[in-house]
Amino acid sequence: MTTETTTPGVRTEDLTATAPPPGPRLPLAVQTVLFGSYRHRWLPRLRRRHGDVVRLHIYPERHVVQLADVDHIRAVFAGHPSIFHAGEGNVILKPAMGEHSVLLTDEDVHLRARKLLMPAFNGAALRGYRDLVTELTEREVERWRPGTPFSSHLRMQALTLEIILRVVFGVAEGPRLEELRGLLRRIVDVGPVDLLGWHNPKLQRYGPWKRYAIAQRRTDDLLYAEIAERRRAGDLGERHDVLSRLLAVGDADGEGLTDAELRDQLITLLLAGHETTATALAWAFHELAREPAQLAAATRAADDGDERYLEAVAKESMRLHPVISEVARKLTRDIEVGGYRIPAGHTVMPSIALVQADPAHHPEPAAFRPERFLGDGPPAGTWFPFGGGVRRCLGAGFSLLEATVVLRAVLSRFHLTPDRARPEPAKARNITMVPSRGARVIVTPRTGLVT
Numbered sequence: 001m002t003t004e005t006t007t008p009g010v011r012t013e014d015l016t017a018t019a020p021p022p023g024p025r026l027p028l029a030v031q032t033v034l035f036g037s038y039r040h041r042w043l044p045r046l047r048r049r050h051g052d053v054v055r056l057h058i059y060p061e062r063h064v065v066q067l068a069d070v071d072h073i074r075a076v077f078a079g080h081p082s083i084f085h086a087g088e089g090n091v092i093l094k095p096a097m098g099e100h101s102v103l104l105t106d107e108d109v110h111l112r113a114r115k116l117l118m119p120a121f122n123g124a125a126l127r128g129y130r131d132l133v134t135e136l137t138e139r140e141v142e143r144w145r146p147g148t149p150f151s152s153h154l155r156m157q158a159l160t161l162e163i164i165l166r167v168v169f170g171v172a173e174g175p176r177l178e179e180l181r182g183l184l185r186r187i188v189d190v191g192p193v194d195l196l197g198w199h200n201p202k203l204q205r206y207g208p209w210k211r212y213a214i215a216q217r218r219t220d221d222l223l224y225a226e227i228a229e230r231r232r233a234g235d236l237g238e239r240h241d242v243l244s245r246l247l248a249v250g251d252a253d254g255e256g257l258t259d260a261e262l263r264d265q266l267i268t269l270l271l272a273g274h275e276t277t278a279t280a281l282a283w284a285f286h287e288l289a290r291e292p293a294q295l296a297a298a299t300r301a302a303d304d305g306d307e308r309y310l311e312a313v314a315k316e317s318m319r320l321h322p323v324i325s326e327v328a329r330k331l332t333r334d335i336e337v338g339g340y341r342i343p344a345g346h347t348v349m350p351s352i353a354l355v356q357a358d359p360a361h362h363p364e365p366a367a368f369r370p371e372r373f374l375g376d377g378p379p380a381g382t383w384f385p386f387g388g389g390v391r392r393c394l395g396a397g398f399s400l401l402e403a404t405v406v407l408r409a410v411l412s413r414f415h416l417t418p419d420r421a422r423p424e425p426a427k428a429r430n431i432t433m434v435p436s437r438g439a440r441v442i443v444t445p446r447t448g449l450v451t
């Protein structure tokens with residue numbers, strides 16, 4: 001297979017450009033803070049000032065190049081996986097997810113992991129999860145207290161964690177899984193302080209880092225015990241949870257995953273599949289509560305079982321409020337983008353947030369309009385909250401299914417209003433962008449409303 005990329009503006013062979021991309025001259029520490037906490041405000045400014053290809057210096061990758069041109073991004077996603085290493089680009093997640101994680105590996109090792117995981121997220125598998133998602137959602141929504149403002153983000157975090165636990169482990173009963181559930185709540189709730197400890201093992205001897213490390217070790221012990229017991233189970237073929245599927249299939253050479261590989265993939269799915277969907281749903285509630293016309297349309301769709309509109313609500317929320325604002329690919333050789341030279345070892349970063357907020361692709365980009373996603377939808381390459389190419393999110397279909405089921409269950413039962421009119425600004429929470437006050441809403445039972 002050739003590794004050459006010929007898309008306009010991007011070259012991987014016969015390079016002629018020598019100039020590096022423009023970018024801010026601030027020290028690494030300042031750029032790291034700006035990127036870590038204020039990227040939603042800083043990066044659009046950099047684009048206006050420097051253009052679609054901007055060089056940054058941030059920790060831990062150090063040399064990073066932001067991309068905001070749709071053609072450049074398309075070329076990167078279509079580029080050869082031996083040149084564009086997403087696994088190396090995601091290195092910040094390694095201490096939690098482990099070296100075998102599908103998110104952290106590249107080339108053949110990544111392909112093998114992805115092939116093994118895919119069947120658990122294909123169309124047939126997704127249909128099988130629908131009843132479970134519906135049941136857990138009904139159980140959650142039944143507990144909501146009308147009239148009292150609450151953080152929809154927190155409730156969605158609890159729900160999506162329960163859903164992903166059940167999808168990954170199946171019927172999660174018994175003392176071991178009960179303990180695991182408690183520990184996972186701690187492990188997946190990663191704050192900036194925890195991140196410091198991930199990358200500085202010495203810190204793990206003290207305070208919060210020590211407690212996090214202990215929780216991590218205990219989680220691993222329980223996971224390995226669960227894996228061992230599941231390996232001995234005689235009914236793997238009849239089970240539909242991800243762990244059983246992974247144990248049952250093995251790979252093309254007849255070799256299954258080792259315990260360490262299984263542990264890493266399971267933790268990856270739990271971490272990647274929980275906070276992301278919860279945040280996307282919280283933003284959807286935040287918008288619906290402030291947009292009476294769209295709320296009315298979504299409520300009608302819930303009553304009529306029109307999942308197309310409900311899915312459009314989820315997609316538009318992900319456009320307006322991308323949960324992950326950029327993805328990363330570390331280069332294994334020099335390339336050329338937009339007339340600039342980008343050396344091997346640098347990380348290119350296609351910006352989801354900049355493209356999805358660009359009026360050239362999405363008219364009136366600040367408006368929440370699910371209708372954009374009916375009919376043909378936005379032009380190809382201008383909506384990619386799940387990333388792209390061979391690394392596109394494995395759980396994209398699952399999270400859209402989850403979002404549609406949850407929206408339908410909530411809107412069938414409740415009317416939504418915001419707890420105050422002013423929209424909540426976005427705030428950076430590690431690698432995700434979340435509503436700053438938790439997307440607080442008030443729910444009112446629809447049966448109690450005079451229409």
Ligand code: HEM
Pocket residue numbers: 086102103104114268269272273274276277280323324326327328385386387388389390391392393394395396398399
């Ligand atoms: C709204 C919800 C979600 C969003 C916005 C999201 C977003 C993303 C993004 C941006 C990537 C990186 C893609 C790239 O580098 O091009 C990714 C990768 C991934 N996501 Fe998601 N995700 C979501 C939900 C989920 C769920 C529910 C799961 C699991 C059940 C999941 C599992 C994964 C995995 C395993 C990868 C790594 C794929 C690979 O490297 O081959 N995600 N996701």
